[in-house]
Amino acid sequence: MIKSTYLSQRYCGLSRLQRCTIRHCKGRCTNCNRRAPTARASNRATHVRAAAAAEPRQVQIIPSVLPADWANMGQCVKELEEAGVDRIQFDVMDGNFVPNLTFGPEMIAACRNYCDVPFETQLMVSNYNSDTMLEEYVNATKGLNGEPGVVIVHVEACTHLHRSLSKIRDMGGSPSVALNPHTPAELVLNVLDLVDHVLVMTVNPGFGGQAYIPTMLDKITQLRSAIVERGLDVDIEVDGGIKADQTIMECAAAGANCFIAGSGMFAYPTLKEGCDALRAKALEGQKTFVDAYRRAVPAARRRTPAPVWMHPPAATCNGTCMMMANLVIEA
Numbered sequence: 001m002i003k004s005t006y007l008s009q010r011y012c013g014l015s016r017l018q019r020c021t022i023r024h025c026k027g028r029c030t031n032c033n034r035r036a037p038t039a040r041a042s043n044r045a046t047h048v049r050a051a052a053a054a055e056p057r058q059v060q061i062i063p064s065v066l067p068a069d070w071a072n073m074g075q076c077v078k079e080l081e082e083a084g085v086d087r088i089q090f091d092v093m094d095g096n097f098v099p100n101l102t103f104g105p106e107m108i109a110a111c112r113n114y115c116d117v118p119f120e121t122q123l124m125v126s127n128y129n130s131d132t133m134l135e136e137y138v139n140a141t142k143g144l145n146g147e148p149g150v151v152i153v154h155v156e157a158c159t160h161l162h163r164s165l166s167k168i169r170d171m172g173g174s175p176s177v178a179l180n181p182h183t184p185a186e187l188v189l190n191v192l193d194l195v196d197h198v199l200v201m202t203v204n205p206g207f208g209g210q211a212y213i214p215t216m217l218d219k220i221t222q223l224r225s226a227i228v229e230r231g232l233d234v235d236i237e238v239d240g241g242i243k244a245d246q247t248i249m250e251c252a253a254a255g256a257n258c259f260i261a262g263s264g265m266f267a268y269p270t271l272k273e274g275c276d277a278l279r280a281k282a283l284e285g286q287k288t289f290v291d292a293y294r295r296a297v298p299a300a301r302r303r304t305p306a307p308v309w310m311h312p313p314a315a316t317c318n319g320t321c322m323m324m325a326n327l328v329i330e331a
């Protein structure tokens, strides 16, 4: 009986119960000559496969009002609605959680009378502020007929995140949780069942017009796969430096479907041009990934997302997994 290390058992895809009889040389399977995946690659492969296995979610374009003319905010939200946006984001900053100050629930409630498009409020505020004023924010964000508005709390600000998200739901809001760039996805995995959205910040919050941080893509894919694997109905939003270019395309390909844009929308001659350009690029990004996955994985295998790096029985080793490996490398 050959005693094999845990890695070789994993690498061969055989479970703990099935003893590995394949001998290894320089990390290649002597059966089909494949390279042993690094832990990171196989984790990423899992996330990518799981994320891709699900049907793409509806693309939503959501302007941030930070670049708007604040003296005419009501008129601005009306124009954004006419431009065809899916929701409007209000960035609440208290000068404490972020080094900037904006407005409170009164401004959001005042804008409600100018349009019917759904609102979302991102609370970049201290724990004390989000705890003591949560009801005001939830009510100000609701629709004209009391429809739930999206209220986003930051995992970094909420000591009792599970309670805050449950409260938003109980108050008739649509709960969402945001993660700053340094925050790992693991910190929200235990509340994914409570939210309708997860917001992955692609800049450090506090200001508009900052550069997009591309290293957030793995986090998006990891969250998408966790959501898909649990069969949850949760959108992924990205916010910060999103433009109608590679930034929105690669976020869409990674699994995001809601895109917040401030300067990236207000930079266009008209808001409609900005909205349409962002939506077109997001759809292109989503399609690119789904097409690559569909080309690579036969329909029969798409129905059930494959388990981690499954080693096909020797007789049927037809290189399928090599195709998957290529997909992962390309993605």
Ligand code: DX5
Residues within 6 Å of the ligand: 064, 065, 066, 067, 089, 091, 122, 203, 204, 205, 206, 207, 208, 209, 210, 239, 240, 241, 242, 260, 261, 262, 263, 264
């Ligand atoms: C930043 C805000 C963002 C910001 C996005 O803290 O949360 O919504 O307004 O602006 P751009 O798209 O210009 O980065």
